[in-house]
Amino acid sequence: MNKIFFYCHFFLDNLKFFCFIRIVSFNKMVFLYMKQLPNNSIFRAFRILFFMAEHTSDLGITEIANALGIHKSTIYRFLASMEQLGVVQQNPETNKYRLGLALFELGNRVPIKRGLVDKIHPHLENLAQQVHEIVNLAGLFHNEVLYLDKIEAHRRIQIKTFIGFHVPPHCAALGKVILAFMNPSDVDHILDEEGLPKRTEKTITDRSLLLRELEKIRTRHYAIDDEEFEEGLRCVAVPLFDMQDNIMASISISGPTARIHRKTIPKLVEALNNTVDIIQKSLKFERV
Template sequence: MASNNDRESDVDADTGQHGGVQSVDRALAVLEILARDGHAGVSDIAEEMGIHKSTVSRLLGSLVSREMVHQNSERGKYQLGFGILRLASSIPGRLSLVREARPVLESLAEEFKETVNLAVLRSNYAVNVDQAMGPSTLATYDWVGSLTPLHATSSGKVLLAALPADERDRVLKETGLPARTPRTITNRNKLETQLLDVARDGYGVVREEFEIGLNSMSVPVYNHMGAVIGAVSISGPAFRFDPEKAPGLLEALKQAGLQISAKMGYSRR
Protein backbone atom coordinates (compact mmCIF):
# COMPACT_ATOMS: atom_id res chain seq x y z
CA MET A 1 0.00 0.00 0.00
CA ALA A 2 1.28 3.51 -0.76
CA SER A 3 2.45 5.87 2.02
CA ASN A 4 0.68 9.16 2.81
CA ASN A 5 3.35 11.09 0.88
CA ASP A 6 2.92 8.77 -2.08
CA ARG A 7 -0.81 9.31 -1.95
CA GLU A 8 -0.50 13.10 -1.80
CA SER A 9 1.79 13.09 -4.84
CA ASP A 10 -0.66 10.71 -6.44
CA VAL A 11 -3.46 13.27 -6.06
CA ASP A 12 -1.31 15.88 -7.80
CA ALA A 13 -0.15 13.48 -10.50
CA ASP A 14 -3.53 13.39 -12.20
CA THR A 15 -3.22 17.11 -12.99
CA GLY A 16 0.44 16.95 -14.08
CA GLN A 17 1.97 16.56 -17.52
CA HIS A 18 1.51 12.79 -17.62
CA GLY A 19 -1.70 12.78 -15.60
CA GLY A 20 -3.92 12.00 -18.59
CA VAL A 21 -2.08 8.82 -19.49
CA GLN A 22 -1.85 7.81 -15.84
CA SER A 23 -5.58 8.37 -15.36
CA VAL A 24 -6.39 6.20 -18.37
CA ASP A 25 -4.15 3.44 -17.04
CA ARG A 26 -5.78 3.64 -13.61
CA ALA A 27 -9.29 3.70 -15.07
CA LEU A 28 -8.53 0.50 -16.95
CA ALA A 29 -7.16 -1.03 -13.75
CA VAL A 30 -10.43 -0.15 -12.00
CA LEU A 31 -12.43 -1.85 -14.76
CA GLU A 32 -10.24 -4.95 -14.48
CA ILE A 33 -10.83 -5.12 -10.72
CA LEU A 34 -14.60 -4.83 -11.20
CA ALA A 35 -14.54 -7.45 -13.97
CA ARG A 36 -12.61 -9.82 -11.72
CA ASP A 37 -14.56 -9.31 -8.48
CA GLY A 38 -18.01 -8.44 -9.82
CA HIS A 39 -18.28 -5.39 -7.55
CA ALA A 40 -16.09 -3.35 -5.22
CA GLY A 41 -16.19 -0.22 -3.06
CA VAL A 42 -13.98 2.86 -3.23
CA SER A 43 -11.89 1.76 -0.24
CA ASP A 44 -11.35 -1.74 -1.67
CA ILE A 45 -10.15 -0.35 -4.98
CA ALA A 46 -7.96 2.31 -3.37
CA GLU A 47 -6.29 -0.24 -1.12
CA GLU A 48 -5.57 -2.67 -3.95
CA MET A 49 -4.23 0.02 -6.28
CA GLY A 50 -2.33 1.85 -3.55
CA ILE A 51 -3.82 5.24 -4.37
CA HIS A 52 -5.92 7.81 -2.52
CA LYS A 53 -9.66 7.24 -2.18
CA SER A 54 -10.35 10.68 -3.66
CA THR A 55 -8.50 9.63 -6.84
CA VAL A 56 -10.56 6.45 -7.04
CA SER A 57 -13.75 8.47 -6.55
CA ARG A 58 -12.83 10.78 -9.43
CA LEU A 59 -12.03 7.82 -11.68
CA LEU A 60 -15.30 6.10 -10.80
CA GLY A 61 -17.21 9.34 -11.36
CA SER A 62 -15.85 9.60 -14.91
CA LEU A 63 -16.59 5.95 -15.61
CA VAL A 64 -20.13 6.29 -14.25
CA SER A 65 -20.77 9.31 -16.48
CA ARG A 66 -19.78 7.20 -19.49
CA GLU A 67 -21.93 4.29 -18.26
CA MET A 68 -18.84 2.09 -18.07
CA VAL A 69 -19.53 1.63 -14.36
CA HIS A 70 -22.75 1.53 -12.36
CA GLN A 71 -23.16 2.15 -8.63
CA ASN A 72 -25.36 -0.24 -6.71
CA SER A 73 -27.71 2.03 -4.75
CA GLU A 74 -28.28 -0.52 -1.99
CA ARG A 75 -24.69 -1.25 -1.02
CA GLY A 76 -22.81 1.65 -2.55
CA LYS A 77 -20.57 -0.78 -4.40
CA TYR A 78 -19.61 -0.31 -8.03
CA GLN A 79 -19.93 -2.80 -10.88
CA LEU A 80 -19.46 -2.79 -14.63
CA GLY A 81 -22.14 -0.88 -16.52
CA PHE A 82 -24.00 -1.32 -19.79
CA GLY A 83 -21.53 0.90 -21.61
CA ILE A 84 -19.08 -2.00 -21.48
CA LEU A 85 -21.62 -4.20 -23.25
CA ARG A 86 -22.04 -1.64 -26.01
CA LEU A 87 -18.33 -1.64 -26.63
CA ALA A 88 -18.04 -5.42 -26.41
CA SER A 89 -20.98 -6.04 -28.71
CA SER A 90 -19.20 -4.24 -31.55
CA ILE A 91 -16.27 -6.67 -31.46
CA PRO A 92 -17.76 -10.02 -32.61
CA GLY A 93 -19.01 -8.59 -35.89
CA ARG A 94 -15.50 -7.50 -36.75
CA LEU A 95 -13.88 -10.77 -35.86
CA SER A 96 -13.62 -13.38 -38.57
CA LEU A 97 -13.51 -16.88 -37.14
CA VAL A 98 -11.73 -18.19 -40.23
CA ARG A 99 -9.14 -15.41 -40.24
CA GLU A 100 -8.41 -15.69 -36.54
CA ALA A 101 -8.23 -19.49 -36.64
CA ARG A 102 -6.08 -19.86 -39.76
CA PRO A 103 -2.57 -19.69 -38.21
CA VAL A 104 -3.64 -22.04 -35.41
CA LEU A 105 -4.97 -24.60 -37.90
CA GLU A 106 -1.77 -24.42 -39.95
CA SER A 107 0.42 -24.85 -36.88
CA LEU A 108 -1.54 -27.91 -35.74
CA ALA A 109 -1.43 -29.50 -39.21
CA GLU A 110 2.30 -28.87 -39.43
CA GLU A 111 2.97 -30.41 -36.02
CA PHE A 112 0.89 -33.58 -36.42
CA LYS A 113 1.13 -34.01 -40.20
CA GLU A 114 -2.61 -34.56 -40.60
CA THR A 115 -5.62 -32.65 -41.94
CA VAL A 116 -7.12 -30.01 -39.65
CA ASN A 117 -10.60 -28.55 -40.22
CA LEU A 118 -12.66 -25.75 -38.76
CA ALA A 119 -16.43 -26.35 -38.75
CA VAL A 120 -19.52 -24.42 -37.71
CA LEU A 121 -23.18 -25.37 -37.27
CA ARG A 122 -25.37 -24.41 -40.22
CA SER A 123 -28.83 -25.72 -41.14
CA ASN A 124 -28.54 -28.92 -39.07
CA TYR A 125 -25.10 -29.80 -40.46
CA ALA A 126 -21.46 -29.26 -39.56
CA VAL A 127 -20.08 -27.06 -42.33
CA ASN A 128 -16.32 -27.01 -42.84
CA VAL A 129 -15.25 -23.40 -43.35
CA ASP A 130 -11.47 -23.82 -43.45
CA GLN A 131 -8.86 -26.54 -43.75
CA ALA A 132 -5.11 -26.91 -43.25
CA MET A 133 -3.17 -29.83 -44.68
CA GLY A 134 -0.22 -31.52 -43.03
CA PRO A 135 2.95 -31.56 -45.19
CA SER A 136 3.02 -35.35 -45.56
CA THR A 137 -0.68 -36.16 -45.30
CA LEU A 138 -2.10 -38.72 -47.69
CA ALA A 139 -5.45 -36.96 -47.70
CA THR A 140 -6.03 -34.57 -50.58
CA TYR A 141 -9.80 -34.05 -50.32
CA ASP A 142 -10.92 -30.45 -49.91
CA TRP A 143 -13.54 -30.44 -47.16
CA VAL A 144 -14.16 -26.67 -47.25
CA GLY A 145 -17.84 -26.01 -47.86
CA SER A 146 -18.81 -29.61 -47.24
CA LEU A 147 -21.95 -30.34 -45.21
CA THR A 148 -21.27 -33.25 -42.87
CA PRO A 149 -23.74 -35.05 -40.57
CA LEU A 150 -23.61 -34.00 -36.94
CA HIS A 151 -24.06 -37.48 -35.49
CA ALA A 152 -21.29 -39.11 -37.52
CA THR A 153 -18.43 -36.59 -37.30
CA SER A 154 -16.27 -35.48 -34.39
CA SER A 155 -16.99 -31.79 -35.11
CA GLY A 156 -20.68 -32.55 -35.35
CA LYS A 157 -20.69 -34.29 -32.00
CA VAL A 158 -18.97 -31.34 -30.36
CA LEU A 159 -21.52 -28.97 -31.87
CA LEU A 160 -24.43 -31.24 -30.89
CA ALA A 161 -23.18 -31.63 -27.34
CA ALA A 162 -23.21 -27.84 -26.92
CA LEU A 163 -26.84 -27.42 -27.96
CA PRO A 164 -29.68 -27.11 -25.44
CA ALA A 165 -31.58 -30.40 -25.14
CA ASP A 166 -34.68 -29.12 -26.93
CA GLU A 167 -32.69 -27.73 -29.85
CA ARG A 168 -30.68 -30.95 -30.16
CA ASP A 169 -33.91 -32.92 -30.13
CA ARG A 170 -35.31 -30.78 -32.95
CA VAL A 171 -32.18 -31.16 -35.07
CA LEU A 172 -31.94 -34.92 -34.66
CA LYS A 173 -35.64 -35.41 -35.38
CA GLU A 174 -35.27 -33.45 -38.59
CA THR A 175 -32.08 -35.15 -39.77
CA GLY A 176 -32.50 -38.63 -38.29
CA LEU A 177 -29.46 -40.82 -37.63
CA PRO A 178 -28.69 -42.38 -41.03
CA ALA A 179 -25.83 -44.86 -41.18
CA ARG A 180 -22.87 -43.60 -43.15
CA THR A 181 -20.85 -46.73 -42.40
CA PRO A 182 -21.45 -49.90 -40.34
CA ARG A 183 -19.79 -48.05 -37.44
CA THR A 184 -22.14 -45.04 -37.42
CA ILE A 185 -24.12 -44.64 -34.21
CA THR A 186 -27.79 -44.80 -35.20
CA ASN A 187 -29.31 -45.34 -31.74
CA ARG A 188 -30.47 -42.11 -30.13
CA ASN A 189 -29.86 -43.22 -26.53
CA LYS A 190 -26.35 -44.38 -27.34
CA LEU A 191 -25.63 -41.09 -29.10
CA GLU A 192 -26.96 -39.06 -26.16
CA THR A 193 -24.73 -40.99 -23.77
CA GLN A 194 -21.74 -40.27 -25.97
CA LEU A 195 -22.64 -36.57 -26.17
CA LEU A 196 -22.63 -36.41 -22.37
CA ASP A 197 -19.05 -37.73 -22.49
CA VAL A 198 -18.14 -35.15 -25.14
CA ALA A 199 -19.50 -32.31 -22.97
CA ARG A 200 -17.72 -33.64 -19.89
CA ASP A 201 -14.35 -34.42 -21.52
CA GLY A 202 -14.22 -31.43 -23.86
CA TYR A 203 -13.62 -33.38 -27.06
CA GLY A 204 -15.29 -35.78 -29.47
CA VAL A 205 -13.88 -38.74 -31.40
CA VAL A 206 -15.16 -40.81 -34.32
CA ARG A 207 -13.57 -43.95 -35.67
CA GLU A 208 -14.74 -44.73 -39.19
CA GLU A 209 -18.28 -43.52 -38.42
CA PHE A 210 -18.42 -41.02 -41.28
CA GLU A 211 -16.14 -42.77 -43.75
CA ILE A 212 -14.43 -46.17 -43.61
CA GLY A 213 -10.73 -45.70 -43.05
CA LEU A 214 -11.05 -42.21 -41.52
CA ASN A 215 -10.67 -41.28 -37.82
CA SER A 216 -10.98 -37.83 -36.28
CA MET A 217 -10.99 -35.89 -33.04
CA SER A 218 -12.54 -32.46 -32.38
CA VAL A 219 -12.69 -29.77 -29.68
CA PRO A 220 -14.97 -26.74 -29.29
CA VAL A 221 -14.29 -23.09 -30.09
CA TYR A 222 -16.00 -20.51 -27.84
CA ASN A 223 -16.99 -16.89 -28.36
CA HIS A 224 -16.76 -13.96 -25.92
CA MET A 225 -19.95 -15.13 -24.19
CA GLY A 226 -18.66 -18.66 -23.65
CA ALA A 227 -20.97 -20.17 -26.27
CA VAL A 228 -19.67 -22.83 -28.66
CA ILE A 229 -19.42 -21.27 -32.14
CA GLY A 230 -17.33 -23.87 -33.92
CA ALA A 231 -15.17 -26.95 -33.69
CA VAL A 232 -11.58 -27.73 -34.65
CA SER A 233 -10.92 -31.27 -35.80
CA ILE A 234 -7.90 -33.27 -36.85
CA SER A 235 -8.39 -36.36 -38.99
CA GLY A 236 -6.29 -39.02 -40.62
CA PRO A 237 -6.26 -42.55 -42.07
CA ALA A 238 -7.40 -45.15 -39.56
CA PHE A 239 -4.44 -47.44 -40.31
CA ARG A 240 -2.01 -44.93 -38.82
CA PHE A 241 -4.10 -42.40 -36.90
CA ASP A 242 -5.68 -43.21 -33.53
CA PRO A 243 -6.31 -39.74 -32.09
CA GLU A 244 -6.60 -40.77 -28.44
CA LYS A 245 -3.30 -42.65 -28.60
CA ALA A 246 -1.28 -40.01 -30.51
CA PRO A 247 1.25 -38.56 -28.02
CA GLY A 248 0.36 -35.01 -27.05
CA LEU A 249 -2.43 -34.67 -29.59
CA LEU A 250 -5.39 -34.20 -27.27
CA GLU A 251 -3.68 -31.50 -25.23
CA ALA A 252 -2.42 -29.73 -28.36
CA LEU A 253 -5.88 -29.84 -29.92
CA LYS A 254 -7.51 -28.47 -26.77
CA GLN A 255 -4.92 -25.68 -26.63
CA ALA A 256 -5.60 -24.88 -30.28
CA GLY A 257 -9.32 -24.60 -29.52
CA LEU A 258 -8.61 -22.28 -26.59
CA GLN A 259 -6.20 -20.19 -28.68
CA ILE A 260 -8.84 -19.57 -31.32
CA SER A 261 -11.45 -18.97 -28.62
CA ALA A 262 -9.20 -16.35 -26.99
CA LYS A 263 -8.90 -14.60 -30.35
CA MET A 264 -12.71 -14.51 -30.47
CA GLY A 265 -12.85 -12.84 -27.05
CA TYR A 266 -13.28 -15.89 -24.84
CA SER A 267 -11.81 -15.69 -21.35
CA ARG A 268 -11.69 -18.89 -19.35
CA ARG A 269 -12.68 -18.15 -15.73
Protein backbone atom coordinates in the same frame (compact mmCIF):
# COMPACT_ATOMS: atom_id res chain seq x y z
CA MET B 1 -30.48 -16.93 -69.36
CA ASN B 2 -31.02 -13.28 -68.50
CA LYS B 3 -32.97 -14.27 -65.40
CA ILE B 4 -30.11 -16.44 -64.16
CA PHE B 5 -27.57 -13.71 -64.84
CA PHE B 6 -29.70 -11.16 -63.00
CA TYR B 7 -30.15 -13.43 -60.03
CA CYS B 8 -26.41 -14.02 -59.64
CA HIS B 9 -25.96 -10.27 -59.12
CA PHE B 10 -29.00 -10.11 -56.85
CA PHE B 11 -27.65 -13.03 -54.86
CA LEU B 12 -24.30 -11.34 -54.23
CA ASP B 13 -25.78 -7.97 -53.36
CA ASN B 14 -28.30 -9.27 -50.86
CA LEU B 15 -26.76 -12.33 -49.20
CA LYS B 16 -23.29 -11.15 -48.15
CA PHE B 17 -23.96 -12.11 -44.57
CA PHE B 18 -23.25 -15.74 -45.57
CA CYS B 19 -19.58 -14.77 -45.34
CA PHE B 20 -18.12 -18.22 -44.62
CA ILE B 21 -19.78 -20.27 -47.33
CA ARG B 22 -18.89 -20.89 -50.94
CA ILE B 23 -21.74 -20.13 -53.32
CA VAL B 24 -21.78 -23.64 -54.72
CA SER B 25 -22.28 -25.17 -51.27
CA PHE B 26 -25.05 -23.06 -49.71
CA ASN B 27 -27.55 -25.88 -50.17
CA LYS B 28 -30.29 -25.75 -47.53
CA MET B 29 -29.80 -22.11 -46.55
CA VAL B 30 -30.29 -20.91 -50.09
CA PHE B 31 -33.14 -23.33 -50.70
CA LEU B 32 -35.02 -21.88 -47.75
CA TYR B 33 -34.42 -18.38 -49.06
CA MET B 34 -35.35 -19.17 -52.65
CA LYS B 35 -38.64 -20.82 -51.72
CA GLN B 36 -39.89 -17.32 -50.98
CA LEU B 37 -39.09 -16.11 -54.50
CA PRO B 38 -41.88 -16.05 -57.11
CA ASN B 39 -39.62 -17.06 -60.02
CA ASN B 40 -39.71 -20.85 -60.14
CA SER B 41 -37.18 -20.95 -63.01
CA ILE B 42 -34.47 -19.50 -60.79
CA PHE B 43 -35.29 -21.98 -58.05
CA ARG B 44 -34.96 -24.93 -60.44
CA ALA B 45 -31.71 -23.59 -61.88
CA PHE B 46 -30.13 -23.48 -58.44
CA ARG B 47 -31.51 -26.91 -57.55
CA ILE B 48 -29.59 -28.24 -60.55
CA LEU B 49 -26.42 -26.44 -59.49
CA PHE B 50 -26.61 -27.65 -55.90
CA PHE B 51 -27.21 -31.22 -57.03
CA MET B 52 -24.17 -31.05 -59.33
CA ALA B 53 -22.07 -29.52 -56.53
CA GLU B 54 -22.63 -32.63 -54.39
CA HIS B 55 -21.18 -34.95 -57.04
CA THR B 56 -17.54 -35.10 -58.09
CA SER B 57 -18.25 -37.02 -61.30
CA ASP B 58 -19.85 -35.65 -64.47
CA LEU B 59 -23.63 -36.00 -64.64
CA GLY B 60 -25.97 -36.74 -67.52
CA ILE B 61 -29.29 -35.06 -68.25
CA THR B 62 -31.30 -38.19 -67.44
CA GLU B 63 -29.48 -38.69 -64.12
CA ILE B 64 -30.15 -35.10 -63.03
CA ALA B 65 -33.77 -35.22 -64.22
CA ASN B 66 -34.52 -38.45 -62.33
CA ALA B 67 -32.86 -37.25 -59.13
CA LEU B 68 -34.65 -33.88 -59.07
CA GLY B 69 -37.98 -34.94 -60.56
CA ILE B 70 -37.71 -32.40 -63.38
CA HIS B 71 -38.45 -33.25 -67.02
CA LYS B 72 -35.41 -33.99 -69.19
CA SER B 73 -36.28 -31.28 -71.71
CA THR B 74 -36.36 -28.71 -68.89
CA ILE B 75 -32.98 -29.87 -67.57
CA TYR B 76 -31.56 -29.62 -71.08
CA ARG B 77 -32.79 -26.03 -71.53
CA PHE B 78 -31.34 -24.93 -68.21
CA LEU B 79 -27.99 -26.63 -68.82
CA ALA B 80 -27.75 -25.15 -72.30
CA SER B 81 -28.31 -21.65 -70.91
CA MET B 82 -25.90 -22.14 -68.02
CA GLU B 83 -23.27 -23.55 -70.37
CA GLN B 84 -23.37 -20.29 -72.37
CA LEU B 85 -22.71 -18.41 -69.13
CA GLY B 86 -19.84 -20.71 -68.16
CA VAL B 87 -21.74 -21.87 -65.08
CA VAL B 88 -21.57 -25.49 -66.29
CA GLN B 89 -19.34 -27.28 -68.79
CA GLN B 90 -20.19 -30.19 -71.06
CA ASN B 91 -17.74 -33.02 -71.69
CA PRO B 92 -17.76 -33.37 -75.51
CA GLU B 93 -16.84 -37.06 -75.31
CA THR B 94 -19.60 -38.16 -72.90
CA ASN B 95 -22.06 -35.25 -73.28
CA LYS B 96 -22.24 -35.14 -69.49
CA TYR B 97 -22.00 -31.95 -67.43
CA ARG B 98 -19.89 -30.57 -64.59
CA LEU B 99 -19.77 -27.22 -62.79
CA GLY B 100 -17.98 -24.46 -64.70
CA LEU B 101 -15.28 -21.97 -63.81
CA ALA B 102 -17.78 -19.10 -63.74
CA LEU B 103 -19.04 -20.38 -60.38
CA PHE B 104 -15.50 -20.48 -59.00
CA GLU B 105 -14.87 -16.92 -60.17
CA LEU B 106 -18.20 -15.77 -58.75
CA GLY B 107 -17.58 -17.52 -55.45
CA ASN B 108 -14.19 -15.88 -55.06
CA ARG B 109 -15.85 -12.46 -55.15
CA VAL B 110 -17.76 -13.24 -51.96
CA PRO B 111 -15.90 -12.31 -48.71
CA ILE B 112 -15.61 -15.94 -47.65
CA LYS B 113 -12.73 -15.71 -45.20
CA ARG B 114 -13.12 -12.31 -43.64
CA GLY B 115 -13.45 -12.00 -39.92
CA LEU B 116 -13.40 -15.05 -37.71
CA VAL B 117 -12.06 -17.66 -40.14
CA ASP B 118 -9.29 -15.31 -41.28
CA LYS B 119 -8.16 -14.81 -37.69
CA ILE B 120 -8.28 -18.51 -36.85
CA HIS B 121 -6.59 -19.77 -40.02
CA PRO B 122 -2.92 -19.13 -39.00
CA HIS B 123 -3.45 -21.06 -35.76
CA LEU B 124 -4.87 -24.00 -37.70
CA GLU B 125 -1.80 -23.95 -39.93
CA ASN B 126 0.47 -24.05 -36.88
CA LEU B 127 -1.48 -26.99 -35.48
CA ALA B 128 -1.23 -28.89 -38.77
CA GLN B 129 2.54 -28.38 -38.78
CA GLN B 130 2.75 -29.79 -35.26
CA VAL B 131 0.69 -32.93 -35.79
CA HIS B 132 1.29 -33.52 -39.52
CA GLU B 133 -2.36 -34.40 -40.06
CA ILE B 134 -5.38 -32.68 -41.59
CA VAL B 135 -6.88 -29.90 -39.45
CA ASN B 136 -10.48 -28.71 -39.88
CA LEU B 137 -12.67 -25.86 -38.64
CA ALA B 138 -16.44 -26.34 -38.80
CA GLY B 139 -19.72 -24.84 -37.64
CA LEU B 140 -23.33 -25.98 -37.55
CA PHE B 141 -25.55 -24.46 -40.24
CA HIS B 142 -29.14 -25.57 -40.75
CA ASN B 143 -28.64 -28.84 -38.89
CA GLU B 144 -25.48 -29.85 -40.75
CA VAL B 145 -21.76 -29.56 -40.08
CA LEU B 146 -20.24 -27.11 -42.55
CA TYR B 147 -16.48 -27.13 -43.15
CA LEU B 148 -15.31 -23.51 -42.86
CA ASP B 149 -11.57 -24.11 -43.20
CA LYS B 150 -9.23 -27.02 -43.88
CA ILE B 151 -5.46 -27.37 -43.68
CA GLU B 152 -4.09 -30.29 -45.66
CA ALA B 153 -1.48 -32.60 -44.17
CA HIS B 154 2.01 -32.94 -45.60
CA ARG B 155 1.54 -36.68 -45.44
CA ARG B 156 -0.31 -38.15 -48.38
CA ILE B 157 -3.95 -38.87 -47.51
CA GLN B 158 -7.22 -38.48 -49.36
CA ILE B 159 -10.32 -37.42 -47.45
CA LYS B 160 -13.59 -36.51 -49.18
CA THR B 161 -13.95 -33.12 -47.50
CA PHE B 162 -13.35 -29.56 -48.60
CA ILE B 163 -14.25 -26.02 -47.55
CA GLY B 164 -18.01 -25.80 -47.98
CA PHE B 165 -18.52 -29.56 -47.54
CA HIS B 166 -21.40 -30.47 -45.25
CA VAL B 167 -22.27 -33.64 -43.38
CA PRO B 168 -24.82 -34.76 -40.75
CA PRO B 169 -23.45 -33.91 -37.28
CA HIS B 170 -23.96 -37.32 -35.66
CA CYS B 171 -21.37 -39.09 -37.84
CA ALA B 172 -18.47 -36.63 -37.48
CA ALA B 173 -16.40 -35.67 -34.44
CA LEU B 174 -16.75 -32.02 -35.50
CA GLY B 175 -20.52 -32.36 -35.30
CA LYS B 176 -20.79 -34.53 -32.20
CA VAL B 177 -18.72 -32.13 -30.11
CA ILE B 178 -20.99 -29.25 -31.18
CA LEU B 179 -24.13 -31.26 -30.38
CA ALA B 180 -22.70 -32.16 -26.97
CA PHE B 181 -22.52 -28.52 -25.89
CA MET B 182 -25.78 -27.34 -27.46
CA ASN B 183 -29.09 -26.87 -25.71
CA PRO B 184 -30.66 -30.37 -25.40
CA SER B 185 -33.93 -29.15 -26.93
CA ASP B 186 -32.03 -27.93 -29.99
CA VAL B 187 -30.32 -31.30 -30.27
CA ASP B 188 -33.70 -33.06 -30.10
CA HIS B 189 -35.00 -30.79 -32.85
CA ILE B 190 -32.05 -31.62 -35.13
CA LEU B 191 -32.41 -35.35 -34.54
CA ASP B 192 -36.16 -35.17 -35.16
CA GLU B 193 -35.63 -33.25 -38.40
CA GLU B 194 -32.61 -35.07 -39.82
CA GLY B 195 -32.65 -38.51 -38.26
CA LEU B 196 -29.45 -40.57 -38.01
CA PRO B 197 -28.53 -41.66 -41.55
CA LYS B 198 -25.90 -44.37 -41.85
CA ARG B 199 -22.58 -43.45 -43.50
CA THR B 200 -20.50 -46.50 -42.56
CA GLU B 201 -20.92 -49.68 -40.55
CA LYS B 202 -19.72 -47.78 -37.47
CA THR B 203 -22.06 -44.78 -37.74
CA ILE B 204 -24.22 -44.35 -34.62
CA THR B 205 -27.80 -44.77 -35.81
CA ASP B 206 -29.47 -45.40 -32.44
CA ARG B 207 -30.68 -42.21 -30.74
CA SER B 208 -30.18 -43.43 -27.18
CA LEU B 209 -26.61 -44.51 -27.97
CA LEU B 210 -25.87 -41.12 -29.52
CA LEU B 211 -27.21 -39.25 -26.50
CA ARG B 212 -25.01 -41.37 -24.21
CA GLU B 213 -22.06 -40.59 -26.48
CA LEU B 214 -22.79 -36.86 -26.21
CA GLU B 215 -22.78 -37.14 -22.42
CA LYS B 216 -19.32 -38.73 -22.54
CA ILE B 217 -18.12 -35.94 -24.82
CA ARG B 218 -19.34 -33.28 -22.38
CA THR B 219 -17.42 -35.00 -19.60
CA ARG B 220 -14.09 -35.46 -21.40
CA HIS B 221 -14.43 -32.28 -23.52
CA TYR B 222 -13.57 -33.87 -26.86
CA ALA B 223 -15.20 -36.12 -29.46
CA ILE B 224 -13.90 -39.02 -31.53
CA ASP B 225 -15.18 -40.15 -34.92
CA ASP B 226 -14.04 -43.75 -35.17
CA GLU B 227 -14.63 -44.53 -38.87
CA GLU B 228 -18.20 -43.28 -38.44
CA PHE B 229 -17.96 -40.89 -41.39
CA GLU B 230 -15.45 -42.63 -43.65
CA GLU B 231 -13.88 -46.07 -43.38
CA GLY B 232 -10.21 -45.98 -42.46
CA LEU B 233 -10.49 -42.45 -41.09
CA ARG B 234 -10.42 -41.38 -37.45
CA CYS B 235 -11.02 -37.84 -36.23
CA VAL B 236 -10.65 -36.03 -32.89
CA ALA B 237 -12.45 -32.72 -32.27
CA VAL B 238 -12.76 -30.13 -29.51
CA PRO B 239 -15.26 -27.28 -29.04
CA LEU B 240 -14.66 -23.58 -29.63
CA PHE B 241 -16.78 -21.23 -27.51
CA ASP B 242 -17.71 -17.57 -27.86
CA MET B 243 -17.33 -14.91 -25.19
CA GLN B 244 -20.64 -15.97 -23.58
CA ASP B 245 -19.35 -19.55 -23.40
CA ASN B 246 -21.77 -20.71 -26.09
CA ILE B 247 -20.58 -23.29 -28.59
CA MET B 248 -19.87 -21.60 -31.91
CA ALA B 249 -17.56 -23.98 -33.82
CA SER B 250 -15.27 -26.98 -33.54
CA ILE B 251 -11.72 -27.83 -34.54
CA SER B 252 -10.53 -31.31 -35.45
CA ILE B 253 -7.53 -33.39 -36.46
CA SER B 254 -8.21 -36.12 -39.03
CA GLY B 255 -6.06 -38.97 -40.27
CA PRO B 256 -5.88 -42.69 -40.98
CA THR B 257 -6.67 -45.12 -38.19
CA ALA B 258 -3.10 -46.44 -38.40
CA ARG B 259 -1.82 -43.07 -37.13
CA ILE B 260 -4.69 -41.86 -34.95
CA HIS B 261 -5.33 -44.46 -32.25
CA ARG B 262 -5.54 -44.95 -28.49
CA LYS B 263 -1.89 -44.08 -27.87
CA THR B 264 -1.81 -40.93 -30.03
CA ILE B 265 -5.23 -39.44 -29.19
CA PRO B 266 -4.20 -37.89 -25.81
CA LYS B 267 -1.38 -35.93 -27.46
CA LEU B 268 -3.69 -34.80 -30.27
CA VAL B 269 -6.31 -33.63 -27.77
CA GLU B 270 -3.63 -31.71 -25.89
CA ALA B 271 -2.50 -30.04 -29.12
CA LEU B 272 -6.10 -29.17 -29.99
CA ASN B 273 -6.80 -27.67 -26.57
CA ASN B 274 -3.59 -25.62 -26.68
CA THR B 275 -4.63 -24.27 -30.07
CA VAL B 276 -8.11 -23.38 -28.81
CA ASP B 277 -6.60 -21.54 -25.84
CA ILE B 278 -4.35 -19.54 -28.17
CA ILE B 279 -7.25 -18.78 -30.51
CA GLN B 280 -9.50 -17.60 -27.73
CA LYS B 281 -6.78 -15.39 -26.29
CA SER B 282 -6.07 -13.93 -29.72
CA LEU B 283 -9.78 -13.25 -30.21
CA LYS B 284 -9.99 -11.83 -26.68
CA PHE B 285 -12.61 -14.36 -25.69
CA GLU B 286 -13.00 -14.93 -21.96
CA ARG B 287 -13.71 -18.46 -20.86
CA VAL B 288 -15.33 -19.25 -17.52
